[in-house]
Amino acid sequence: MTPDTLKLYHSPASPNSRRVRIFLAEKGLKVPLVAIDLGKGEQHSQAYRAINPRRVVPTLVLEDGTAIGEVPAIMRYLDEAFPEKPLLGATPKDKGLIAMWERRAELEGFAAVMEGVRNKIAGLKGRAIAGPHDYEQIPALVERSVLRVKNFFADLNERLGQAAGVIANGSPDRGSFSV
Numbered sequence: 001m002t003p004d005t006l007k008l009y010h011s012p013a014s015p016n017s018r019r020v021r022i023f024l025a026e027k028g029l030k031v032p033l034v035a036i037d038l039g040k041g042e043q044h045s046q047a048y049r050a051i052n053p054r055r056v057v058p059t060l061v062l063e064d065g066t067a068i069g070e071v072p073a074i075m076r077y078l079d080e081a082f083p084e085k086p087l088l089g090a091t092p093k094d095k096g097l098i099a100m101w102e103r104r105a106e107l108e109g110f111a112a113v114m115e116g117v118r119n120k121i122a123g124l125k126g127r128a129i130a131g132p133h134d135y136e137q138i139p140a141l142v143e144r145s146v147l148r149v150k151n152f153f154a155d156l157n158e159r160l161g162q163a164a165g166v167i168a169n170g171s172p173d174r175g176s177f178s179v
């Protein structure tokens, strides 16, 4: 199997799609891209729903038609299918540490930003949560989201300071570099 037999359904402006495009670039993989226009609501079309009933991007489609949604799942598939340059860890310890930092960054940083954006911008009225169901915005969540993001960056800075120490001490540990 080669990367050109895969297809990544994505949107150029979507942060979740971007995570996968960055991952592909870091691994040096060229996967054919199919753009879904979220502004025009293409994610809700019958054609796209047949690929991903959750109506979100990104989706990775394999040669046999299997569709994998959810960014961490797509990254996991790519890292295991093309193991030459593992980005998610090569040993059980590294895999565990990287999964831990990845999940923290997603839950505490990425989700916090998304909560603020989706509850604020006019274009997402009635669509406060991506997916097959419509949810009204809750403006009060925006202020809390700003605080969550601030705290996330402060915590991240502290972590990066510790990781810099690990690098300086000459004991490289890939898990320490995953955020």
Ligand SMILES: N[C@@H](CCC(=O)N[C@@H](CS)C(=O)NCC(=O)O)C(=O)O
Pocket (backbone or CB within 6 Å): 014, 015, 016, 017, 038, 043, 055, 056, 057, 058, 069, 070, 071, 072, 127, 129, 130, 131
């Ligand atoms: N949990 C999903 C989230 C995917 C998601 O929220 N994608 C957004 C773009 S960043 C989307 O497709 N939004 C469509 C919409 O808002 O209707 C993942 O990890 O892939």
